[in-house]
Amino acid sequence: MHLRAFLPLAFAALAAAADSLSSVLKANSDTLSTLSSLMAMDPSLGQKLASSTDITLLAPSNEAFAKMMKSDPVFAQNANNATFVSSLLRYHVVVGKTTSSMFPVKPKHASTWLETPTTNVTGAQKVALTEKGEAVVVFSGYKQQSTITRSDVPFAGGVLHVIDSVLTLPATPAETAMNMGLTSMAGALVKVGLVNGVESLQAATVFAPTNEAFQAIGATAASMSQQNLTNILQYHVLANQVRLSSAVTSKMGFKSMMGEKVTLRKEVGTVFANSAKITVADVITSDGVMHVIDNVLNPASPKLAPIRNAAPSNPAFQGAVASDNPPFTEGVRPTANFTPAASLAPRKINISLGTAMLGFLGCAAVVVL
Structure with a gap:
């Protein structure tokens, strides 16, 4: 059976298409409680999410955050940094409601809510949405691949997809x-x-x-x-x-x-x-x-x-x-x-997402002269 055909059936929030995002997150705290806790650090983001429509939330699972906290000490140290967390979460909000059936075989580069003073690119930071075989995936900075494990969870403002790894911010x-x-x-x-x-x-x-x-x-x-x-x-x-x-x-x-x-x-x-x-x-x-x-x-x-x-x-x-x-x-x-994803093989990376984030915010040096 195709992945996108059965995954939505397993998710509790499907039954309430008009539920608020906060209600959906609360109802699925076994999977998304870490995301809820991080969102609470940025009240303005929560307010914007509550009032917005036509958006897609790429939601890292508790396991995805735990894996990153364990493997990346810089990320763990900055998990209480409001600026760090706000930028990271805004990169997980995609403009436009995109259900899993809308993910094309040819990658679609979609705008996110992340825009910073250090970003010169016209428009917002991008992610690439695509279907690969039986998987529905998202590519972020350094061409890191996150796979959707639970798809098409509706909420009042759009649709939520659970992903198996935290997105990586684009670097210079x-x-x-x-x-x-x-x-x-x-x-x-x-x-x-x-x-x-x-x-x-x-x-x-x-x-x-x-x-x-x-x-x-x-x-x-x-x-x-x-x-x-x-x-x-x-x-x-x-x-x-x-x-x-x-x-x-x-x-x-x-x-x-x-x-x-x-x-x-x-x-x-x-x-x-x-x-x-x-x-x-x-x-x-x-x-x-x-x-x-x-x-x-x-x-x-x-x-x-x-x-x-x-x-x-x-x-x-x-x-x-x-x-x-x-x-x-x-x-x-x-x-x-970073090893860029080139196929459906598992991610093979030795990374510091925290370092990548600090670099994105202008805090990391490229070379020692």
């Missing part, structure tokens, strides 16, 4: 790269002074090469002038635009921050940026999305096309010399270690 592009193991990209952005430039954009699509991709041209890249390296990194950023992989249907060109166009194309279900394969797509960041790619893009060769069966893609810099180790990583110290 540099922090996202750093904490996903893309330390060459993070270090290179710092080296040329582009961190603030990217984060100040109203929206951004960032193509982040893997460390292996940088290492393949490492000796050449390390000897580049500051200006040449800056040009290359700016070529990896589409300024003031968010381009999702799901929107790529054929060959499409988009102007980069550097000025030269990057060509996105889809071939046999795989999306490429010029000749580089997108290996992890649509990672939500605080000002847009990041796509992990297997090759460093070359603005001097914008017309390079994918080579079939090249794994990984051939370097875009002809005659480039590799290095023994990934370049630009000196002084880069990740504050967490």
Whole structure:
């Protein structure tokens, strides 16, 4: 039987479609009492939830919070911080009533109630809602996956879905790269002074090469002038635009921050940026999305096309010399270690949600200089 067909039948609140949210939470305290306690720390949020309509609440279960409290000491320490809790909870409220049957196979990026002074992206912070096989899932920052375990619980203002893990707040592009193991990209952005430039954009699509991709041209890249390296990194950023992989249907060109166009194309279900394969797509960041790619893009060769069966893609810099180790990583110290979800396999992460939250609020350093 399909997951969404039987899960709602098991939830006590289904019988009272017009019940208030507080009544639904109280009736299901065995599952949602921790969420209720945290919501009580922000009366203004409770009032807004009580008076709002057409919303979707992604509700971490007691077990989800307990798991996070146990595994993440920073989260546990900040569980009594009202600002911390308010930001976290607002990221779990999605604009628009979305029942499980409305979750598409192609991920839908939906706005949440979270907006902070440090957020430059047009509109609110996003989550991705999607159906994967028999599961209905939500992707949050760092492409962390939360699975809906109980769906379509109605309340007066909309619908509630219970999820098996706490959503992860989106981080800045540099922090996202750093904490996903893309330390060459993070270090290179710092080296040329582009961190603030990217984060100040109203929206951004960032193509982040893997460390292996940088290492393949490492000796050449390390000897580049500051200006040449800056040009290359700016070529990896589409300024003031968010381009999702799901929107790529054929060959499409988009102007980069550097000025030269990057060509996105889809071939046999795989999306490429010029000749580089997108290996992890649509990672939500605080000002847009990041796509992990297997090759460093070359603005001097914008017309390079994918080579079939090249794994990984051939370097875009002809005659480039590799290095023994990934370049630009000196002084880069990740504050967490996130493995992005790429399938229905269980989450495999070693994280500090508290650290991620503090970074989102502007309290975490990216590198030590």
